[in-house]
Amino acid sequence: MTLVLAASGLYKFYHSGDEETAALRGVDLSLEAGSFTALMGPSGSGKSTLLACLAGLDDPDGGSVSVCGDIISRRPEPHRARLRARSIGMLMQNGNLLEHLSVTDNMRLQQLIAGKDSEKTRIDLLERLGLGHRAHALPSQLSGGESARAGLAVALSPAPALLICDEPTAEVDADAEQDIIGLLLQQSERGVAVLVATHSDLLAKATGTVIRLDDGKIMP
Numbered sequence: 001m002t003l004v005l006a007a008s009g010l011y012k013f014y015h016s017g018d019e020e021t022a023a024l025r026g027v028d029l030s031l032e033a034g035s036f037t038a039l040m041g042p043s044g045s046g047k048s049t050l051l052a053c054l055a056g057l058d059d060p061d062g063g064s065v066s067v068c069g070d071i072i073s074r075r076p077e078p079h080r081a082r083l084r085a086r087s088i089g090m091l092m093q094n095g096n097l098l099e100h101l102s103v104t105d106n107m108r109l110q111q112l113i114a115g116k117d118s119e120k121t122r123i124d125l126l127e128r129l130g131l132g133h134r135a136h137a138l139p140s141q142l143s144g145g146e147s148a149r150a151g152l153a154v155a156l157s158p159a160p161a162l163l164i165c166d167e168p169t170a171e172v173d174a175d176a177e178q179d180i181i182g183l184l185l186q187q188s189e190r191g192v193a194v195l196v197a198t199h200s201d202l203l204a205k206a207t208g209t210v211i212r213l214d215d216g217k218i219m220p
């Protein structure tokens with residue numbers, strides 16, 4: 001099996017004034033190609049913090065993260081950005097689209113950053129996500145559910161080895177939730193390592209593994 005992500009001993013602390021929050025307290029996680037994993041846990045348990053550290057958007061205070069064999073943690077931002085562009089698709093809780101570009105141009109930009117440009121991939125993803133008719137819409141013209149799906153289309157545009165999604169179905173209706181679950185499942189079947197933070201039991205049931213985070217630690 002091919003190891004796509006390996007993280008060990010992750011710690012993350014936030015400081016505001018005299019107060020310190022330990023958001024991650026010694027997290028180990030590895031993901032193989034073709035795996036589909038749900039990250040669950042109460043609000044504030046550290047899910048988004050963990051995903052940001054895994055994707056190299058934030059730096060852990062302790063521990064290390066490697067993606068496709070390259071260490072991404074505690075590296076200069078240009079190095080992290082290169083690894084992210086090459087190997088990671090990331091869907092955040094919000095802010096996934098550039099407001100002045102259409103949906104399809106957001107996808108194309110993400111592909112170009114990764115050194116790829118495939119109109120066929122863009123059309124296939126938009127059709128698959130029920131967004132074919134919204135390809136040329138601006139993000140401000142999309143509904144909440146359409147924005148979530150467009151964000152996913154952007155994350156998948158460069159065909160990443162690792163797909164990290166923070167609550168991908170939080171804002172969508174039941175039909176769109178099924179579409180998103182189907183698409184994530186299809187991506188894992190194609191060999192992508194898929195990790196989703198979610199509060200949805202339906203989504204968690206579709207995955208192969210559920211990891212529970214509580215107060216910054218993975219529960220046994």
Ligand SMILES: Nc1ncnc2c1ncn2[C@@H]1O[C@H](COP(=O)(O)OP(=O)(O)OP(=O)(O)O)[C@@H](O)[C@H]1O
Binds near residue numbers: 050
């Ligand atoms: N930028 C920040 N500054 C200070 N504290 C933060 C910051 N971001 C997160 N935290 C704190 O870190 C802890 C973990 O937050 P995180 O956002 O990772 O939780 P979560 O599991 O994603 O929650 P949710 O399910 O509500 O999205 C919480 O106690 C939160 O208040």
Ligand SMILES: [Mg+2]
Binds near residue numbers: 047048166
């Ligand atoms: Mg969160």
